[in-house]
Structures are given as structure tokens and as C-alpha cells.
Amino acid sequence: MIHENQARSPKPEARSLKAPAIFPAALARKPITLLKILIVALGLIPAAALVVGVFTDALGANPVEKITHQTGTTGLAFLLITLSITPLRRMTGWHELIRVRRMLGLFAFFYATLHVLTWVVLDQFFDPYAMTRDVIKRPFITAGMTTYLLLVPLALTSSAAMIRRLGRRWQLLHRLTYLAAIAAVVHFWWLVKADVTEPQRWALALTVLLGFRAWWTLRTRLSSRF
8 A cells, every 4th residue: 555655656866857947938939939028138138338437537538429329339339230120120030120129119219319318408508599500500400400300200109009009000100210320320411520431331231221121122122013
């Protein structure tokens, strides 16, 4: 009788075979969730680095220029990465990538806002006359302000509720992202007076993205005819 009970009871070793999971099962099943976490972590690093630089006096001889450049280039980078999501989704077939596009776009707007606030607060000291004169008389400021004004409605209509409310008009509105990217590259190009190597690289990246969109649109239209 003792032997029968022992045969029916599970072995102690069998209970300990399953190792505890390091990550929740939902994360293991959904790589897109891990990608979102990674985007948030990487997206906050430039802002955190600037904050640390301010308190440690590590921004160089001209901290305002450093902050302006860092926030501007980071915003432009996120804007172009946002535009690259659709080509990547179409080339890889990983359709869940579309779920990170809104997050990337909001990071672009976040850094663009920091860029504009740096100009308003630290450069122009809230002087409306000086800011108006800058926008009118300095072409690169005009292009930069145009970029920001194009990004504002995109950020305000990025929620799921606004997507449902606007319907097909949402897609038409968010094509302004391409115009904002063009204006941002022009802003950077006109800002640089000597070495235009860096804005040229951004312009090349944007040209590739716009070229892919044009090619895909043409390909889709031709395939629908035959």
C-alpha cells in the first residue's frame, strides 16, 4: 500500500523542472512590446543627457547652442525614423511595426518642442518683437517655424479617438509629415553656413524615403491596372 501511494504522487524533481520566467509571458510573445520599451528608453536618453549636462556644466562654452543643436537633430532623426516605418513594414512584412509609428512621431514632436522652447526662452527671452523679426527676416527660422506648425496638428490628432473621428481625412492630414520633414531639412541646411555635410546626409535619407513612397505608389497604381 505504501508503494502504491508513492507511485501515484508526483516526483519532487518533476515539480522543479520548470524554471521561473525572467520576463512576463506577454513580453516574450510580443516582440513589438519589447520594441516599444526600447524606443521609450532610447528616446529619453538625449533629453536626460542634456539635463545632466546642464547640472554638471558639461555642455561646453555655448550651452544654448549645444541644446539647440541636440534637440533639433534628435527631433529630425525621430521624424525620419517615423517616415521609415511604412517602408520597413512593407519590405519585412512585420505589420505590427505600425504600432510604434505614433510613439516615434510624438518623440519627434517632443524634441521639436524643446527645440522651439530653447529658441523662445534661452535665445529670444520671450521677446515677441525679436521673435517675429527673426521669423520674417531669417529664412532658416521661417523654415523651422513652418516645420513646427506642421507638426502641431499631427501631434494633436495622433490619438486613436481622433483617428476614428477624422476617418479618411486623418490619412490626408498626416501626409503633412512629409512636408514637415522637407521643411526641417531645409531649416537645417539654411542654418549651416559653412560645412553642409550633416544636412546633406539628412537630405539624402529623406530623398530615399520619398523615393520609396513614390515608387510604391506608382507600383500600386500600375498593378491595379493590369
